[in-house]
Amino acid sequence: MLMLDVKDVHKHFGQLHVLKGISLQLERGETGVLFGRSGSGKSTLLRCINYLESIDSGEIYVDSELVTPDRAKLRKLRANIGFVFQHFNLFPHLSILGNVTLGLKVVKKTPEDEAREIALKALEDVGLKEKAENYPEELSGGQQQRVAIARSIAMNPKMILFDEPTSALDPELIGEVLEVMKDLSQQGMTMLVVSHEMGFARETADKMFFLHNGKLVEEGPPSEIFRKPKTEECRRFIEAIL
Amino acid sequence: MVFGKLSIADINYLWRGTLLTLRLCLTGIGLGLILGAIFGILRANPRKTLTKMIAAAYIEFFRAVPLMLLFVVGYFGIISLGYNVSRFGAVVAAISLYTGAYIGQVVRTGIESVGRGQWEASVSLGMSYVDTLRYVILPQAVKIMIPPAIGVVIGVVKGSSLASVVGYVELVLAGRHVIQRTYAPLLVMGTIAMIYFVICYPLSILSKNLERKL
Numbered sequence: 008m009l010m011l012d013v014k015d016v017h018k019h020f021g022q023l024h025v026l027k028g029i030s031l032q033l034e035r036g037e038t039g040v041l042f043g044r045s046g047s048g049k050s051t052l053l054r055c056i057n058y059l060e061s062i063d064s065g066e067i068y069v070d071s072e073l074v075t076p077d078r079a080k081l082r083k084l085r086a087n088i089g090f091v092f093q094h095f096n097l098f099p100h101l102s103i104l105g106n107v108t109l110g111l112k113v114v115k116k117t118p119e120d121e122a123r124e125i126a127l128k129a130l131e132d133v134g135l136k137e138k139a140e141n142y143p144e145e146l147s148g149g150q151q152q153r154v155a156i157a158r159s160i161a162m163n164p165k166m167i168l169f170d171e172p173t174s175a176l177d178p179e180l181i182g183e184v185l186e187v188m189k190d191l192s193q194q195g196m197t198m199l200v201v202s203h204e205m206g207f208a209r210e211t212a213d214k215m216f217f218l219h220n221g222k223l224v225e226e227g228p229p230s231e232i233f234r235k236p237k238t239e240e241c242r243r244f245i246e247a248i249l
Numbered sequence: 250m251v252f253g254k255l256s257i258a259d260i261n262y263l264w265r266g267t268l269l270t271l272r273l274c275l276t277g278i279g280l281g282l283i284l285g286a287i288f289g290i291l292r293a294n295p296r297k298t299l300t301k302m303i304a305a306a307y308i309e310f311f312r313a314v315p316l317m318l319l320f321v322v323g324y325f326g327i328i329s330l331g332y333n334v335s336r337f338g339a340v341v342a343a344i345s346l347y348t349g350a351y352i353g354q355v356v357r358t359g360i361e362s363v364g365r366g367q368w369e370a371s372v373s374l375g376m377s378y379v380d381t382l383r384y385v386i387l388p389q390a391v392k393i394m395i396p397p398a399i400g401v402v403i404g405v406v407k408g409s410s411l412a413s414v415v416g417y418v419e420l421v422l423a424g425r426h427v428i429q430r431t432y433a434p435l436l437v438m439g440t441i442a443m444i445y446f447v448i449c450y451p452l453s454i455l456s457k458n459l460e461r462k463l
Contacts, residue, residue: 059369078377086375096370100388110374113384155370162374 009068010035010166010197011056016065018051025051027221028065033166033199033214035070038192040208040229041201043218044244049201052218053168056199057088070165086114089159089167093175095151097143097158103130104139107158115162129157133187149180153187166197173204203248209233217241254433255440263437266423267444273337273419274406274448277344281405282398284345285352290382292353293360304353311350317411319343324415340412344405351401359394360386392463399456403449420444 011033018026025048033039041049054060056067058074058081067074072084098106107126111117117125130136133153135146143151152172159167169188173181185207192198192211202208208215208229215232217225217240225232225241236242255263291304311319324339363386371381413422424441428434 057373059373082372082375082377084375085373088373090369090373092366092370094366096364096366098367098370098385098389109384110376113380114375158370158374 008035009033010037010070011039011199012066012068013052013056014066014068016052016055016067017063018048018055018060019063025221026055026062029218029221029223030065031216031223031226033197035197036195037213038196038198038200038211039214039216040212041199041216041218042203042205042208042244047218048221049218050170053170053199053201056168057085057090059090082114086110086162087165089156089162089164091152091155091159091167091169091172093171095143095148095155095175097151097154099143101142102139103135103141103143103146103154106143106154107161110158110162126157126161129161130154132160132190133157134183147180148176149183152176152184156184156187156191160191164196166199167191169198169200169202171201171203173202205233205245205249217244219244254431254436255427256431259427259431262427263420263423263440263444266418266420269417269423270406270409270419271448273340273344273412273417274409277341277409278348278402278405280341280345281348282352284349285354285356288349288353289356290360293357294378308350308353308357311346312354314347316343316347316405316408317414319347320412320415320417336415336417340409340415340417344409344412347408348401348405351405352398355394355397355401356390358397359390362393363389392460395459395463396456399452403452406449406452407445 009032011031013029013031016026016029017024029048029052031039041053043049051060055062056069056074058076061076069084069088074084075081098109101109104123104126107129108122111122111125112119127136127139130139133156135150135153135157138146138150138154143154146154172188173184176184181204185204188198188200188207189211212229214226215229216223217232217238219240225236225238232241233245236245288304288307291300292308294301320340320343323343324334324336327334327339360382367385367389368381371385376384409419410421412419413425416422418426420441424437428437431437
């Protein structure tokens with residue numbers, strides 16, 4: 008059963024052709040890792056999937072629903088797609104619990120008590136239940152990113168998109184975030200992750216996608232990508248970052 | 250009994266001027282804050298809507314026109330067109346529109362200074378534009394808006410003295426009347442300066458306290 012179906016997506020920023028006909032697919036429960044040089048279009052592609060960026064042509068389906076600019080449909084779609092940002096983007100004026108319950112209360116109209124219960128469960132999943140009453144600024148980067156993941160989980164999404172979730176973190180904090188992501192993947196969450204964490208990709212990814220100059224030049228399971236990359240660009244890139 | 254050269258009647262007259270200044274400022278600035286909030290929010294809309302363009306036109310126009318001119322046009326201008334307008338109504342309207350434009354700009358700048366990441370995180374949860382403003386952006390923006398907004402308010406309180414040009418007997422005009430009776434310009438103007446200070450200084454303190462608390 009397809010969860011994500013990206014069909015021939017093109018995107019320009021002014022003159023710049025950033026996505027040149029990308030097609031890729033993820034089955035329900037799969038974890039995909041998007042990687043490639045900076046400027047290759049991987050973050051842009053991820054942001055197109057929940058329409059943080061518009062696309063010029065092509066189609067994107069999430070669980071058979073077309074991603075469209077129609078605002079009411081888009082809100083519904085976004086409520087079903089988690090998005091974890093490089094810089095966490097927690098709400099600084101709300102407590103950790105407030106951060107995790109806001110979407111439930113405002114979007115899903117979940118009653119206060121129930122929202123609290125769901126949020127505490129999500130925080131427990133990321134190992135931060137005891138921080139519920141703290142504020143984002145009191146947490147380390149790694150903890151903040153785990154809260155951001157809990158904020159996504161609490162909405163019970165069909166899929167979570169991760170945009171370089173560990174690249175703003177100090178090296179010693181990366182592990183705890185990847186650990187949480189690995190757990191999620193093992194529990195069957197569909198995930199698409201932009202990341203250069205090759206250890207994570209090797210252990211967790213079902214599929215890897217290598218983007219180069221706005222094109223998907225190579226895809227396959229990590230075993231193939233790491234052992235015998237088909238293209239020169241991919242081979243060189245992997246050598247450079249390993 | 251005299252206070253220097255000022256009689257009780259003079260002091261009462263200045264007191265009445267003070268009350269009229271306060272009445273003008275409280276009403277005019279109060280309405281102006283409401284106008285400013287509405288037009289500022291409309292102008293901050295990232296989409297090019299008709300309401301955004303109207304808000305932009307309003308803000309830019311009234312920021313470019315001297316307050317004194319608004320008083321004159323608002324009162325004499327309207328009367329010259331044959332309409333009956335109360336002096337108080339005219340000066341309150343002028344102050345409201347003027348304050349609204351400046352506060353509108355403060356509100357817009359405050360909203361726009363909240364990072365794009367906050368919008369993206371909110372809409373990614375499925376929140377609407379209005380909900381995002383209400384629950385995420387405005388609570389953060391208000392903090393940024395307070396110091397410049399209080400600066401605007403203080404400026405308008407002092408600017409309200411220009412209402413004297415249409416004969417509204419606020420503090421400064423009351424003072425001039427008293428000077429004509431007493432020939433004590435320094436004493437009277439000094440007293441008036443003190444009164445403005447007593448009105449405006451607490452606003453600065455309020456600004457600092459709110460900034461710290463929020």
